Amino acid sequence: xxGSVDLCGVxxxxxxxxxxxxxxAIAARRVFGAALDREFPFDAFVSKTITLEPRAGNPPPRLWxxxxxxxxxxxxxxxxxxxxxxxDLPQLASLPVPLIxxxxxxSAREVAELVGAVSERAEVSLIELNVSCPNVETGLVMGxxxxxxxxxxxxxxxxxxxxxxxxxxxxxxxPEDVARAAEAxxxxxxxxINTLKGTAxxxxxxxxxxxxxxGGLSGPAVRPVALAQVAAVSAAIELPxxxxxxxxxxAHAADFLSAGARCIAIGTESFRDPAAAGRVRADLAAIIRKxxxxx
Amino acid sequence: MSRAPRRTTAPFGRRAAExxxxxxxxxxxxxxxxxxxxPTDPVPGQFYMLATGERWGGGTDxxxxxxxxxxxxxxxxxxxxxxxxxxxxxxxxxTARLAGLEVGDALLLVGPxxxxxxxxxxxxxALLVGGGIGVAPLLGLADSLEGAPGATLLGFRGAAHxxxxxxxxxxxxxxxxxxxxxxAGLVTDLLAPHLEGQALDARVYACGPPAMLEAxxxxxxxxxxxxxxxxESGMACGFGACFGCVVxxxxxxxRLCLDGPVLNADRLDSALVPGAGH
Numbered sequence: 001x002x003g004s005v006d007l008c009g010v011x012x013x014x015x016x017x018x019x020x021x022x023x024x025a026i027a028a029r030r031v032f033g034a035a036l037d038r039e040f041p042f043d044a045f046v047s048k049t050i051t052l053e054p055r056a057g058n059p060p061p062r063l064w065x066x067x068x069x070x071x072x073x074x075x076x077x078x079x080x081x082x083x084x085x086x087x088d089l090p091q092l093a094s095l096p097v098p099l100i101x102x103x104x105x106x107s108a109r110e111v112a113e114l115v116g117a118v119s120e121r122a123e124v125s126l127i128e129l130n131v132s133c134p135n136v137e138t139g140l141v142m143g144x145x146x147x148x149x150x151x152x153x154x155x156x157x158x159x160x161x162x163x164x165x166x167x168x169x170x171x172x173x174x175p176e177d178v179a180r181a182a183e184a185x186x187x188x189x190x191x192x193i194n195t196l197k198g199t200a201x202x203x204x205x206x207x208x209x210x211x212x213x214x215g216g217l218s219g220p221a222v223r224p225v226a227l228a229q230v231a232a233v234s235a236a237i238e239l240p241x242x243x244x245x246x247x248x249x250x251a252h253a254a255d256f257l258s259a260g261a262r263c264i265a266i267g268t269e270s271f272r273d274p275a276a277a278g279r280v281r282a283d284l285a286a287i288i289r290k291x292x293x294x295x
Numbered sequence: 296m297s298r299a300p301r302r303t304t305a306p307f308g309r310r311a312a313e314x315x316x317x318x319x320x321x322x323x324x325x326x327x328x329x330x331x332x333x334p335t336d337p338v339p340g341q342f343y344m345l346a347t348g349e350r351w352g353g354g355t356d357x358x359x360x361x362x363x364x365x366x367x368x369x370x371x372x373x374x375x376x377x378x379x380x381x382x383x384x385x386x387x388x389x390t391a392r393l394a395g396l397e398v399g400d401a402l403l404l405v406g407p408x409x410x411x412x413x414x415x416x417x418x419x420x421a422l423l424v425g426g427g428i429g430v431a432p433l434l435g436l437a438d439s440l441e442g443a444p445g446a447t448l449l450g451f452r453g454a455a456h457x458x459x460x461x462x463x464x465x466x467x468x469x470x471x472x473x474x475x476x477x478x479a480g481l482v483t484d485l486l487a488p489h490l491e492g493q494a495l496d497a498r499v500y501a502c503g504p505p506a507m508l509e510a511x512x513x514x515x516x517x518x519x520x521x522x523x524x525x526x527e528s529g530m531a532c533g534f535g536a537c538f539g540c541v542v543x544x545x546x547x548x549x550r551l552c553l554d555g556p557v558l559n560a561d562r563l564d565s566a567l568v569p570g571a572g573h
Contacts, residue, residue, distance in 0.1 A: 027535025027553050031408060033304035056548055061570025063529050063539035067357030070531055074538045077548070211569065219360060271532035272346070272362055274405060275308025 003285060007044065007240060007263055008163035008188040010098050010125045014043040015257070016281045019218075019244050019267030020102040020128060020167070021048045021074065026091050028274065040096050041278035046265070047084075047092060049102040049130045052110050054080035058212035064200040069219025069246070070268060071198050073212030076104065081117055093123035100165065104130035108142075108155040119161035128165040128191060129156070143169040146181035157186035165242065168192040168233065170222075175229050176236035183237045191242035191265070192233060193226045219268040220246040227259055234260020248276065250283020257284075301410040301557070303334050303341065305534075311348055311401040315378065321458025323428070324383045324394040325368070328402040331376035338411030339435035340502075340525050340557040342366040344533040345381065347392045348401025359389035362405065364530045366432035366502070366556070368462070379404075382431040382459060408533045409556050412436050412523055415498050421445035422489050423465075424511055426482055426503025427452065430459050432525050436500060437465045445497075446489060450482025450507065483510040490518040498523065499560075508566035515560055522560035526551055528568050542568045 005012045025045060028036045057077030064071040079088060084101075092099050101118050105111035111129065118124055131143030131152065142152045149166065157164065166182040168175045170193040179190050195216025202209040226245020234241045243261030247253055248269045256264045266277040273279070316327035344362035351359055369380040385391040396402060412432075415421045421440050425433045430449050437447055447467040451457040457476035460469050468485050469477030478485065482503070489497070501511040502525035515522040528551045531537040535553040542551050544562045549555070551568075560566070 021538075022536060024535045024538075027550070028307075030302070030553065031305055031534040032307040035304070035307040039307045057538065057541070059569065060541050060543075060548070061529060062541065063531050063537070063570075065358055065361055068352065068360055070361060072531070072537065072539060077538055077541075209570075268531075271537050272360075273309035274532070274534055274536070278308070 005263060008126060012043040012098060014281055015263040016043050016277050017242060017263055017265040018042050018046050018270065018277065019265045020046045020130065022267040023270050024048060025095055026088060037096055039275065039278065041275050041281065042097060044098045044100055045092065045095050046100040046128060047102050048078060049076050049104045050078045050081060050084045050114065051076060051104055052081050052114060054078065054083060060211050061209060062211060064209050064215065066217065067221060069217055069221035071200055071210065071215035071217055073210035073215035075212055081114055085117065085121065089121060089123055098125035099123055100126045100128055102128040102130050108152050111152060112156050112159050115156050116159040119159065124162060126163045126165055127160060128167055130167050131169065143178060144172050146177045149178050150181040150185045153182060153185035153187060163188035165189040165191050167194055169194050170225060170229055171197050176232045179233045179237050183239050187239060189240040189242060190233060191244065193222065193229055193245045196222055196225065220248055222246045223252065227255060230256055230261050231259040247280065250280050250287050253280050253284045254287045301338050301413060303337050303407050305406050305408060306333055309403050309405045311403055312379065314396045314398055314400045314402055317396055317398060322384055322455040323459050326381045326383055326396055328379050329373060329376050330379050330404065333377060334407065335372045335377045337367060337370050337407035339439060340366060340411030340432050341407035341409050342556060343404045343406030343408065345393055346403040347396060348403055350392060354388040354392065356388065359392060361531050362533065363389040363393065364533055366525065368431040368434045369438065370435060382428055384428055405533060409552055412500055412557050414439065418444065418496060420497040422486065422497055422499045423447040424482055424486055424499055424501040426450045426507040427456060429503035432502050433500060434462055437463055441465065448482050448485040482507060483514060486511065486514060490514060490520055505567050512560045512563060512566045523557050524560050524566055525557045526555055526566065526568055529570055
């Protein structure tokens with residue numbers, strides 16, 4: 001059975017991606033050696049979000065374990081565009097799957113500059129616009145309402161030489177309205193969900209635990225929210241949808257595909273098992289095979 | 296100068312080891328597990344992300360969810376793989392599950408991860424300084440240094456915890472907060488006299504609670520003695536993916552799972568890591 005998937009004209013060996021910022025392939029090569037490339041668990045690799053200027057990220061502590069999940073307040077640490085192009089991109093380009101670069105700017109002009117520069121690189125197959133990271137003060141704005149998203153795409157779309165994925169925020173009153181605006185203004189795909197806004201207090205103290213004050217919730221705890229939003233967005237637009245949020249098994253992945261997703265992504269589950277996506281892929285293939293036999 | 300590598304790479308993915316022994320040692324439990332799927336040469340100071348095969352989740356506060364990072368105490372090649380030992384104390388929902396493992400249970404692990412201790416360069420004295428559960432990664436190091444010059448100094452709250460000192464064959468000097476075993480006081484009280492007069496030919500290896508590590512760091516800095524500190528920080532993944540375990544160094548924030556957990560003390564202005572010890 002050919003399990004290949006077309007994502008905006010890019011052929012993938014299967015439907016499994018990583019959520020941006022949940023897997024650092026460069027670090028993983030140091031830890032797992034050649035086994036990482038040999039047993040690479042994703043069908044396309046999404047980079048950690050890059051910004052125009054280098055960022056150190058938020059002060060620690062950055063993590064808080066929750067019921068069936070976790071809060072993070074990482075704050076988009078990255079080398080900045082120049083550092084990414086110079087040292088990270090060549091290493092990511094040698095991964096055995098197509099590369100998706102995630103970018104975020106603090107204004108439409110910044111996003112445009114990032115998209116323009118990344119578009120020029122042949123190693124990059126697609127670009128994801130992070131308009132929904134809740135960890136950075138101004139990150140909410142562009143993905144929070146349809147008008148903002150439309151305005152951003154009107155600036156960025158003409159400069160993009162690659163298919164554009166808009167990553168939707170779950171922290172919007174109606175993500176499907178933002179998805180419609182993205183579709184109408186030139187996006188090629190949408191992905192969702194990003195993390196849900198949350199916070200935790202330091203035990204016994206009346207102040208936030210996380211160094212960045214608030215954080216983003218991920219893991220199995222968010223899966224029902226994610227599934228509902230993926231279904232609503234898939235029903236609202238014709239564009240391919242990349243669904244994610246708390247997927248830990250092939251059965252969960254099958255649910256997201258049934259809800260209308262073209263691809264799915266594994267995020268937090270990779271923290272528990274770096275090869276989780278490979279297990280999900282194998283289980284999902286078995287489920288699909290079984291369904292076809294029963295038809 | 297050639298040195299043994301400080302990082303042994305890990306197989307990709309999580310695997311199950313089988314618990315072969317669970318031994319109570321005062322306040323601690325020493326778990327032995329046979330790992331048939333990993334390398335047989337992890338470096339002392341490296342760690343594994345641990346979870347139990349059953350009943351992981353749904354405990355106090357509906358946790359644990361994430362794995363728990365533990366340096367291995369000892370590693371011994373055996374028929375069928377490597378027997379790994381972990382020193383555990385039931386403190387929270389994750390450690391309670393791990394400390395409750397029984398013979399035959401599955402211990403899920405990813406590793407070895409991070410970078411371990413640098414071996415001392417002969418004729419350098421090795422001063423091993425451990426506090427509480429932090430004595431664990433010093434065990435494998437002490438075994439590898441057997442017969443070499445140096446001393447092992449351990450600090451505990453009291454007799455129940457000092458039972459872990461019995462694991463060392465290197466005749467450790469022990470201090471306890473309540474004086475129930477060894478000297479009354481802190482392990483750094485034991486360290487101070489060792490640092491006098493031999494500044495150039497000693498290296499300190501330390502692991503323990505943040506306040507102890509900071510005291511060791513300050514003592515060594517004042518004496519001009521090299522020190523390697525095994526730090527702790529909350530981790531979600533252990534392999535550089537989550538960027539959650541960062542600690543401040545003189546070169547900025549670093550991921551402790553990737554560039555540590557063993558750090559040269561001269562990289563730090565302080566060993567008091569925000570959020571550690573929680």
